[in-house]
Amino acid sequence: MVNLSQQLQVGQKVNLIEREFGCHLTLLSGEQPGCYTVIELTPSHVVLEDAVAEAQVRIPAFLVTAITLPQMEPAVVPMPAAVPTPETVLPNVA
Secondary structure, three states: OOOOHHHOOOEEEEEEEEEEOOEEEOOOOOOOOOOOOEEEEEEOOOEEEEEEEEEHHHHHHEEEEEEEOOOOOOOOOOOOHHHHHHHHHOOOOO
């Protein structure tokens, strides 16, 4: 069983995936649109709200099998500029 209070906070956006034997929650980063918002969090359950459908889902804690952190985009590391070598700067004069 997953400890909900350590990984979830009220107001977070999450996606809910229903599995055969429980639920999988995926936390979404701030700029991603979320299907659900966490509106209540207790040791025994979590309540999610779907604003579009105007519905709430109450999930018992024992049914939450996994909570996945948001997918982070890989950081873009700029490549250093090519440093000229003597061979590339001065033509080989024979």
